[in-house]
Amino acid sequence: SQQxxxxxxxxxxxxxxxxxxxxxxxTSINNLQWYRxxxxxxxxxxxxxxxxxxxxxxxxxxxxxxxxxxxxxxLITASRAADTASYFCATGNQFYxxxxxxxxxxx
Amino acid sequence: NAGVTQTxxxxxxxxxxxxxxxxxxxxxxxxxxxxxxxxxxxxxxxxYSASExxxxxxxxxxxxxxxxxxxxxxxxxxxxxxxxxTSVYFCASSESLAGxxxxxxxxxxxxxxxxxx
Numbered sequence: 001s002q003q004x005x006x007x008x009x010x011x012x013x014x015x016x017x018x019x020x021x022x023x024x025x026x027t028s029i030n031n032l033q034w035y036r037x038x039x040x041x042x043x044x045x046x047x048x049x050x051x052x053x054x055x056x057x058x059x060x061x062x063x064x065x066x067x068x069x070x071x072x073x074x075l076i077t078a079s080r081a082a083d084t085a086s087y088f089c090a091t092g093n094q095f096y097x098x099x100x101x102x103x104x105x106x107x
Numbered sequence: 108n109a110g111v112t113q114t115x116x117x118x119x120x121x122x123x124x125x126x127x128x129x130x131x132x133x134x135x136x137x138x139x140x141x142x143x144x145x146x147x148x149x150x151x152x153x154x155y156s157a158s159e160x161x162x163x164x165x166x167x168x169x170x171x172x173x174x175x176x177x178x179x180x181x182x183x184x185x186x187x188x189x190x191x192x193t194s195v196y197f198c199a200s201s202e203s204l205a206g207x208x209x210x211x212x213x214x215x216x217x218x219x220x221x222x223x224x
Contacts, residue, residue, distance in 0.1 A: 033212060035138065040195075040218070040220075041217060041218065042111070042197050042199070042214045042215030042216050042217050042218055043150075043197070043199075044215070045212045045213070045214070045215070088149075088150075090213075096140075096152070096166075097149050097150040098149050099147060099148065099149040100149060
């Protein structure tokens with residue numbers, strides 16, 4: 001399975017701090033995606049990183065990819081209360097979403 | 108563009124009743140998916156349709172049937188609802204199924220919260 005697994009399961013930080021969450025996967029990939037899910041809503045695509053990229057930025061988001069370690073990280077800088085959500089990574093045929101990282105940003 | 112729409116938003120059924128969850132997308136996507144999400148379990152794929160006219164089982168297909176009515180619409184039917192099917196159901200679509208190593212961005216609907224008593 002190319003299933004991605006997120007870590008940690010839960011993360012609680014103060015507003016303004018940075019949040020880092022990780023994703024590990026098992027087989028080789030061509031790309032990896034991160035999604036966000038606000039409580040009770042559908043998943044929303046955040047960012048895609050290709051296997052030949054090591055780092056990608058989008059606004060306050062920074063994604064890294066280490067294909068040798070089969071891992072990716074999502075960094076949210078200067079977090080806001082509105083960033084409170086669950087974050088999922090998706091790899092391979094993207095049928096599999098793990099339990100995600102539940103991020104709580106305290107105002 | 109409405110994106111992916113789902114109806115109904117909420118539904119309560121009694122054990123043994125049947126119902127159909129509707130999903131439609133207006134992005135001219137080829138592939139569509141049905142997931143269920145239970146607390147602490149992440150999303151699990153029920154069925155998917157790679158293209159109009161085709162459907163395939165996902166991880167948890169038992170107790171469900173699907174119909175890809177046309178390119179826009181993909182419905183999920185519960186023939187005889189059971190309490191174990193209490194969940195939040197999400198429909199999603201993508202341009203294509205892509206390959207085994209390549210993901211295609213999926214666009215999700217708002218979900219249907221189903222309770223089976």
